[in-house]
Amino acid sequence: GAGLMGADHAKIVAEELPGATLQLVCDMDEQRARSVADACGAIDIATDPKGAITRQDVDAVIIASPDFTHAPLSMACIAAGKRVLCEKPLSQASADCIAVMEAEQKAGAKFVQLGFMRRYDRSYQEMKQALDNGHLGRALMMHNFHRNVETPAADFTGAMAITNSAPHEFDVVRYVLGTEYAAISAFQPSRSDARVAPVVMVLETVDGQLVNIEINNNAAYGYDVRAELIGENGAVATNNVAYTRTESALTQSTNYDADWRT
Ligand SMILES: NC(=O)c1ccc[n+]([C@@H]2O[C@H](COP(=O)([O-])OP(=O)(O)OC[C@H]3O[C@@H](n4cnc5c(N)ncnc54)[C@H](O)[C@@H]3O)[C@@H](O)[C@H]2O)c1
Structure with missing residues (x-):
């Protein structure tokens, strides 16, 4: 291809x-x-x-x-x-x-x-380290946001929000939490137009954690991927790289270490 x-x-x-x-x-x-x-x-x-x-x-x-x-x-x-x-x-x-x-x-x-690249993203790696090092205490919840400006193809469906977009989140949550899923529920708000509406999933892990995944393939404003992990003693959120476009190159304008709230 x-x-x-x-x-x-x-x-x-x-x-x-x-x-x-x-x-x-x-x-x-x-x-x-x-x-x-x-x-x-x-x-x-x-x-x-x-x-x-x-x-x-x-x-x-x-x-x-x-x-x-x-x-x-x-x-x-x-x-x-x-x-x-x-x-x-x-x-x-x-x-x-x-x-x-x-x-x-x-x-x-x-x-x-x-092609699951979130595992190689330093923000998610540091989130996992924070959990593995015991800084957060036991993991309770993880919130994941996956937003695109618009659906990648005209024939993209709500089901593909789950089968095509969400696998990135399914993978990175398993990577960060080191656990497996026990149950999943999916919900959709209604849009005022015919575009694919966001899909919100709530997953329960076998270890009793709750994970929510928002897939919004028609977010209009931008490509926005981030996550927050909440433990019994603190929380950590990804602090994604912000780039400013110059004539010749993309310039990194913030650091992308995970953002701590402990
Ligand atoms: N890892 C990521 O973040 C990421 C991002 C975007 C897309 N993807 C995945 O990459 C894949 C391709 O997406 P894309 O946006 O490049 O699509 P695309 O439509 O731009 O390209 C697909 C190509 O495959 C060709 N093709 C179709 N059937 C074929 C076949 N049987 N054998 C050989 N070639 C064939 C088409 O002619 C086309 O050139 C999708 O499965 C998508 O889920 C992954």
């Missing part, structure tokens, strides 16, 4: 990944594959993903095609013994996710990594 994300991944592999060669760009749309391959200096292009995955000159794969393709293409990578960075979500159906995990376990090695 050489769309928005695929083009970005291709550029990173070509320019920033030591030891990697961008061997081929595959997209069902040949022109897209060609234009990203030319822009990033890839050696070849392809339009058939399964054929591309089994090629001898391909060691590892990035899947950046639409959500419904992720599980079958991850399966093809496992079958071919190729490591794969797959964009989230692994699937829109939990049964398909489990099938991929079972195939990986059967293959006896870790082949699939998903």
